[in-house]
Each structure stands twice: as structure tokens, then as C-alpha cells.
Amino acid sequence: MTDAHTTGPFIAAIDQGTTSSRCIVFDTDGRIVAVDQKEHEQIFPKPGWVEHDAAEIWTNVQEVVAGAIDKAGITAADVKAIGITNQRETTLLWDKNTGEPVHNAIVWQDTRTDALCKDLGRNVGQDRFRRETGLPLASYFAGPKARWLLDNVEGLRERAERGEILFGTMDSWVIWNLTGGVDGGVHVTDVTNASRTMLMNLHTMEWDDKILQSMEVPAAILPEIRSSAEVYGLAKGGVLDGVPVASALGDQQAALFGQTCFSKGEAKSTYGTGTFMLMNTGDEPVNSYNGLLTTVGYRIGDQKAVYALEGSIAVTGSLVQWMRDQMGLINSAAEIETLASSVEDNGGAYFVPAFSGLFAPYWRSDARGVIAGLTRYVTKAHIARAVLEATAWQTREITDAMTKDSGVELTALKVDGGMTSNNLLMQTLSDFLDAPVVRPMVAETTCLGAAYAAGLAVGFWPDTDALRANWRRAAEWTPRMDADKREREYKSWLKAVERTMGWLDEEN
Amino acid sequence: MAKNIQSLERAAAMLRLLAGGERRLGLSDIASSLALAKGTAHGILRTLQAEGFVEQDAASGRYQLGAELLRLGNSYLDVHELRARALVWTDDLARSSGESVHLGVLHQHGVLIVHHVFRPDDSRQVLEVGAMQPLHSTALGKVLSAFDPVAHTEALEVDRKAFTPRTVTDIDAFESVLDHARARGWAADVEETWEGVAAVAAPIHDRRRMPVGAVAITGAVERVCDDGELRSELVAAVRDCARAVSRDLGAGRF
Numbered sequence: 001m002t003d004a005h006t007t008g009p010f011i012a013a014i015d016q017g018t019t020s021s022r023c024i025v026f027d028t029d030g031r032i033v034a035v036d037q038k039e040h041e042q043i044f045p046k047p048g049w050v051e052h053d054a055a056e057i058w059t060n061v062q063e064v065v066a067g068a069i070d071k072a073g074i075t076a077a078d079v080k081a082i083g084i085t086n087q088r089e090t091t092l093l094w095d096k097n098t099g100e101p102v103h104n105a106i107v108w109q110d111t112r113t114d115a116l117c118k119d120l121g122r123n124v125g126q127d128r129f130r131r132e133t134g135l136p137l138a139s140y141f142a143g144p145k146a147r148w149l150l151d152n153v154e155g156l157r158e159r160a161e162r163g164e165i166l167f168g169t170m171d172s173w174v175i176w177n178l179t180g181g182v183d184g185g186v187h188v189t190d191v192t193n194a195s196r197t198m199l200m201n202l203h204t205m206e207w208d209d210k211i212l213q214s215m216e217v218p219a220a221i222l223p224e225i226r227s228s229a230e231v232y233g234l235a236k237g238g239v240l241d242g243v244p245v246a247s248a249l250g251d252q253q254a255a256l257f258g259q260t261c262f263s264k265g266e267a268k269s270t271y272g273t274g275t276f277m278l279m280n281t282g283d284e285p286v287n288s289y290n291g292l293l294t295t296v297g298y299r300i301g302d303q304k305a306v307y308a309l310e311g312s313i314a315v316t317g318s319l320v321q322w323m324r325d326q327m328g329l330i331n332s333a334a335e336i337e338t339l340a341s342s343v344e345d346n347g348g349a350y351f352v353p354a355f356s357g358l359f360a361p362y363w364r365s366d367a368r369g370v371i372a373g374l375t376r377y378v379t380k381a382h383i384a385r386a387v388l389e390a391t392a393w394q395t396r397e398i399t400d401a402m403t404k405d406s407g408v409e410l411t412a413l414k415v416d417g418g419m420t421s422n423n424l425l426m427q428t429l430s431d432f433l434d435a436p437v438v439r440p441m442v443a444e445t446t447c448l449g450a451a452y453a454a455g456l457a458v459g460f461w462p463d464t465d466a467l468r469a470n471w472r473r474a475a476e477w478t479p480r481m482d483a484d485k486r487e488r489e490y491k492s493w494l495k496a497v498e499r500t501m502g503w504l505d506e507e508n
Numbered sequence: 509m510a511k512n513i514q515s516l517e518r519a520a521a522m523l524r525l526l527a528g529g530e531r532r533l534g535l536s537d538i539a540s541s542l543a544l545a546k547g548t549a550h551g552i553l554r555t556l557q558a559e560g561f562v563e564q565d566a567a568s569g570r571y572q573l574g575a576e577l578l579r580l581g582n583s584y585l586d587v588h589e590l591r592a593r594a595l596v597w598t599d600d601l602a603r604s605s606g607e608s609v610h611l612g613v614l615h616q617h618g619v620l621i622v623h624h625v626f627r628p629d630d631s632r633q634v635l636e637v638g639a640m641q642p643l644h645s646t647a648l649g650k651v652l653s654a655f656d657p658v659a660h661t662e663a664l665e666v667d668r669k670a671f672t673p674r675t676v677t678d679i680d681a682f683e684s685v686l687d688h689a690r691a692r693g694w695a696a697d698v699e700e701t702w703e704g705v706a707a708v709a710a711p712i713h714d715r716r717r718m719p720v721g722a723v724a725i726t727g728a729v730e731r732v733c734d735d736g737e738l739r740s741e742l743v744a745a746v747r748d749c750a751r752a753v754s755r756d757l758g759a760g761r762f
Binding site: 029031032332333334335336337338418420421422423441442443472473474475476477 | 586587588589591592595596599600602603604623624625626628630633635637
């Protein structure tokens with residue numbers, strides 16, 4: 001991409017993700033000027049454990065920043081701000097004086113804190129801290145991971161209490177290093193990342209002393225909670241020396257921002273291996289009674305925080321991969337559409353991929369996957385269709401839960417991620433939701449969100465209206481299914497879902 | 509009777525050997541199984557490897573059947589794969605040109621639209637994926653007819669209807685349009701299919717240089733043309749996009 005848009009100024013966005021770190025340079029129209037990316041090692045010390053080497057990550061971040069700036073053919077003087085987005089919940093503790101991590105980062109997928117989370121629930125259970133944090137006690141979140149490190153790394157708790165140790169999610173680690181590290185690095189996190197620690201009170205936007213006590217996490221190690229869009233400090237050293245570091249957002253929140261979902265009721269869904277859907281619920285946190293998470297969407301400077309409801313689907317793109325790798329029914333992920341398009345409908349078959357239980361809105365770990373409605377008529381093409389429909393129905397279930405919790409009807413769904421290239425899936429989604437499905441022109445909404453927030457903080461863009469004006473519709477699918485058929489099909493899907501439950505005799 | 513070509517026979521024997529029993533074999537195993545000198549076996553294996561019929565495992569140095577064999581058995585490019593690969597490039601083309609972008613492939617004597625990116629303004633537009641366009645008058649159709657021999661035959665056989673006074677229907681005139689497209693690497697449609705609409709298209713090739721589709725921008729003739737000529741920066745943008753998608757198709761094996 002080397003068109004005539006290399007006249008600055010620019011914003012650089014760093015995406016510190018689960019499998020790689022990337023840097024993308026954007027121009028004032030929100031167009032991509034240059035990209036650089038580097039993968040890091042996934043460390044699996046034991047079944048269910050996943051770690052990252054934070055030192056490797058920081059090295060990679062420096063390399064991709066230098067790489068992207070070089071590819072863009074620009075210098076620090078052309079870059080007005082740096083924005084950060086990151087894999088959420090991944091937890092690191094490091095030594096304040098040496099800058100050395102005390103242990104590998106514990107990645108969000110890591111399940112080592114399962115037992116700890118059960119203990120923390122005491123007699124109350126999963127929802128012990130839900131009112132304050134919006135989250136159920138689950139192994140994903142950062143607080144219990146920090147507690148595990150404090151309990152299990154020799155001498156760490158004493159060092160932490162002496163004030164020698166810093167805690168952070170990956171945003172904090174990157175910002176601290178970018179702004180100088182041991183040489184005056186700022187120790188901050190933003191409200192969206194803090195909202196995934198289970199340590200922050202959603203209503204006050206401050207660390208919750210009671211939870212800190214229950215979780216046995218010393219306040220001394222915690223970063224300062226800041227907004228998602230403000231200048232935290234200036235980069236010190238490296239190719240972007242002197243450039244303001246001006247935003248941080250968890251990856252899904254960054255996508256919400258990049259999709260310019262700035263009004264209450266606007267929602268985005270990112271279709272990858274799994275799917276994450278977030279809906280802007282305005283300036284009040286909405287409690288979920290339907291299995292969703294309450295989280296912070298973003299906060300721009302000293303404006304009011306904007307909250308969001310979040311629902312995730314564990315198995316979407318990975319079901320297509322399963323059809324390819326385990327079943328061998330297709331040679332490439334894209335072929336699922338070819339196979340599914342060769343028939344008019346699902347032939348009566350429904351596929352509920354509850355491979356590791358049912359998640360939102362059911363939360364049934366005793367469920368396992370089911371293909372229901374099989375007859376001799378059903379072919380592999382019908383199964384392919386059922387595979388795509390599974391993703392669409394699961395999205396429908398999440399949007400229904402969001403409507404119930406928030407009282408806001410979904411008017412349109414903004415989509416991004418790899419699966420948006422699947423035309424049949426997007427049409428099916430629109431049919432099942434009975435709402436338009438819209439794909440924006442920039443697929444990299446996560447990085448774009450971080451760039452937008454950073455740009456707002458330094459006045460590169462005046463306000464969110466200017467960002468909305470940048471948003472371009474690349475495609476739109478509108479519902480074509482009649483209401484009767486939709487209701488009939490939904491009923492059949494729900495029946496299939498019921499059949500997955502109670503497959504395992506005992507939860508364990 | 510003509511004698512068969514020995515090296516081809518040996519290559520075929522090697523492929524059969526690799527297809528049966530053990531999946532990966534070392535050079536010595538292959539040479540001894542076929543009673544060949546190691547040097548001879550290596551030469552043939554290297555040639556097969558260069559053609560993608562055989563792959564060498566980097567760690568063990570052993571040989572196995574290559575992905576190209578699967579492609580031969582299933583040689584068309586999946587249109588959904590094409591769309592997935594083209595997505596970022598066509599988005600960028602729409603943004604930089606300010607016009608709508610279409611990706612088309614040959615299908616039943618016409619052009620099947622497999623991907624459509626809206627013109628980046630706030631106007632209401634309808635997704636045209638699945639629509640058909642004529643081969644003889646559209647930019648996409650002309651590019652396919654010029655570069656794909658199958659499309660060429662079909663374009664000569666179809667009823668070349670005159671949609672506007674500018675549509676080229678005469679067979680010799682049509683052939684010279686295609687010659688021109690081949691020579692410069694792109695084709696245009698200036699009000700030959702729809703009044704007031706102009707388009708520019710360029711071919712997408714896979715890694716064997718086979719034309720697998722075409723990409724076009726389409727817009728109002730006043731914007732796409734300047735003084736009756738197609739705007740050169742738009743032509744360049746379309747060709748850049750086609751090259752980028754072609755590169756992506758060639759880079760990955762699957």
C-alpha cells in the first residue's frame with residue numbers, strides 16, 4: 001500500500017496481542033500506511049497453563065515499532081502520538097528497580113487459578129465480586145493470577161510488600177517500558193484493562209480495598225488507573241523518542257472504539273477463532289442477569305466513562321478449522337462457504353459446538369457438542385451450513401441477552417475479523433438477527449481504535465464525530481428471511497442446545 | 509514404436525513410492541527401492557521439488573508428496589478463498605479510488621461477482637455479490653476474455669448484445685479490443701454496458717500465472733474519466749490491487 005498518502009502527520013498504534021505484537025501507522029483518514037508484526041513464543045509448562053516471556057514481548061514491540069516506522073518511511077517527528085491496545089487480562093509482575101519480570105506473564109487462557117477462584121467464592125460462589133466488578137470469579141481475570149504469583153514465587157510477597165514489585169497487564173508493561181522503564185517509566189493502566197482485573201470497582205473506577213484484602217493483593221504493586229485517552233508520558237529512547245504515549249485500551253474495547261460505537265445501543269462483534277461482542281450501554285454500568293460481563297467500554301480524558309456489556313462465543317472460527325483439520329470435509333477455511341452454498345438450507349441438521357461446555361448466556365460446563373436432526377437426507381454440505389448457522393445463532397443468543405439486560409434493541413451490528421469474508425455467514429447473521437450487518441472498510445479495527453483514542457488525546461482528531469466521519473461502510477447485508485421461518489429455525493436451534501446439556505454426569 | 513522417456517518413468521515411480529506405505533522417505537531409501545544411483549534419484553527429486561510435486565521435510569531431510577499434487581486433483585481456485593485473500597486489498601482500492609470495487613470470475617458464459625466493496629461515501633448501496641455481468645461489454649468480462657482462453661471462447665460464442673450505442677459487438681472489433689487489453693494489461697468499459705458508468709479492470713493470476721479472476725473499479729463516467737480518457741491514477745490503482753492479490757495467491761501454498 002504505497003499510495004500518495006505518505007504526507008503526515010501520523011499516529012502509531014501498538015497491538016500487543018496473544019500470538020503476536022504489531023505496529024500499524026495510520027494517517028488522518030484512518031488509513032493504514034504501514035504494518036509490522038512479530039510473533040512470540042507460546043509457553044505451555046503444564047496442561048492448561050499458558051505463559052509468555054514478557055522480555056521477549058518488549059523486544060518484539062520495539063522491533064515492530066521500528067519496522068513499521070521504517071516501512072512508512074517516516075521519523076518520530078511525523079508521529080503525533082502512540083496508542084496501545086493489548087491482549088486483555090494477561091498478568092505480569094516485575095522488579096521496579098531492575099525492570100526484570102519475576103516470572104513469565106500468565107496468559108488469559110491459563111486455567112491454573114481455577115481452584116483459587118473456587119476458594120475465593122467461599123459460600124457465595126462465582127458472583128461474590130460481581131456487583132463491584134461486573135465479572136464472575138473465573139480464571140481469565142488478572143487479580144487471581146497476581147495472587148497466584150504472590151503465593152507461588154519464592155519471596156515475592158515480601159518484596160511486593162516492601163514496594164519493590166510492580167503489577168500490570170500488558171498495557172502497563174508496554175507503557176512503563178516505552179516511557180523509560182527503570183529510568184522514570186510511568187506505571188499506569190487504563191480503565192478498560194483495570195476493569196478486567198477483578199480488583200477495580202466499576203462504580204468508582206478505583207481499586208477496591210475490600211477486594212484487594214480478600215484477594216490478598218497489596219495495593220503497593222498496583223498501577224495508577226487512568227482514562228483510555230490521555231497523555232501518560234513521553235516515549236524515552238527508541239525510534240519514537242519524545243512522542244506522547246496517549247492511549248490504552250483492551251483489544252475488544254479498542255475494536256469497539258475503532259468501529260466508532262460511541263452511542264448507547266451500538267455494538268460490534270469480532271469474528272475470529274472465537275467471537276467477542278460488545279455493546280455500548282452508555283454512562284451507567286448495566287448488571288447482567290443473563291450471563292454477560294459488565295465492563296468498561298472506554299473513557300476519554302476526564303469525560304464520563306462509557307460502559308459495555310460483553311458476550312463471548314468460545315467456538316466460531318475454530319469450528320470451521322475443526323471441520324478442516326479434524327473432519328477433513330474441506331481443504332481450506334474459505335471452502336466451508338462453497339460447500340454450504342451448494343445446498344439451500346441445513347436439511348434439518350443443527351450443530352451446537354459446545355466443545356468445552358456452553359458459555360454465555362447458559363454457562364453450563366456439563367454440556368458437550370451435539371449434531372441434532374440427522375436423517376439419511378443430510379449431506380456434508382448440510383453440516384457445513386449448520387456449522388455457519390451455529391455462529392449466527394450463537395450471536396443471536398448473545399444479542400437477545402444484551403437486549404434483556406440493557407433494554408436496548410440492536411439496530412445494526414458492526415462486524416470485523418477474519419470470518420467477515422464469508423458472505424454466506426454474514427447474510428445468515430443478518431437473517432437470524434433480523435438486523436443489518438455492516439462491515440467497515442478498515443479491517444484492523446483494534447489498532448484503529450487505539451490510534452483513534454491516542455489521536456483524540458493529542459488533538460489529532462477534534463472529537464468522536466470526526467472519527468465517525470472517517471468510518472466507511474465496505475459492505476452491508478440486510479435480512480431476507482421471513483419472520484415465521486426465523487422463529488421456527490430458532491426454536492429448532494434452542495432444542496438442539498437443550499440436548500447438549502447434562503452430557504457429563506458430574507461437573508468437575 | 510517410440511520409446512518412453514526414462515526420466516519421466518522414474519519420476520512417476522518415485523511419486524508412486526511416496527504415495528504408498530511410509531509417507532516420508534530418505535534419499536537412500538528412494539534410490540535403493542528404485543535401483544537408481546543416488547545422484548540420479550536426487551536430480552529427479554530436485555526437479556519434482558521445484559515443481560511442487562515433492563516436498564522435503566526441513567528437519568529430517570526426508571521427502572514426501574507435495575501440495576501441488578492436491579492442487580492438480582482439485583485445480584480450480586475456490587472463489588471464497590479468492591475473496592478472503594482479496595479483502596484487504598480491495599478495501600484499500602475502494603478507499604484510495606473513492607469508487608466501488610468488484611471482484612469477478614468466469615461462470616456460465618458470464619462474469620460472476622464474488623466480492624463487492626461499497627463506494628466509500630454514505631450513500632445507500634446494495635451488495636451485488638452473486639450478480640452476473642456480461643463478458644463482452646464490461647471491464648471485468650473483457651479482462652477475463654483477454655487472459656483466460658476458456659472465457660475467450662465463450663465470449664466469442666455468446667450473443668454480444670448492444671446495451672448502449674458504444675457496445676462493441678462486431679467480432680473483429682471485439683478481438684482487437686482484447687488484443688489491446690492483453691498488450692496493456694487492463695481493460696475498460698466506458699458506457700458500453702450502462703449509460704453514464706465507466707469501469708477499469710485488471711487480471712488476477714495465481715502462482716502458475718493462470719488468470720483466476722479480475723478486479724475492477726466502477727463509477728460515474730465523469731469521475732472515472734478525464735477528457736474522455738480513463739484517469740491514469742485509477743488505472744494504476746486497479747493494477748496495483750490486482751498485482752497485490754496475485755502476489756498473495758502465489759505466496760501461500762493453500
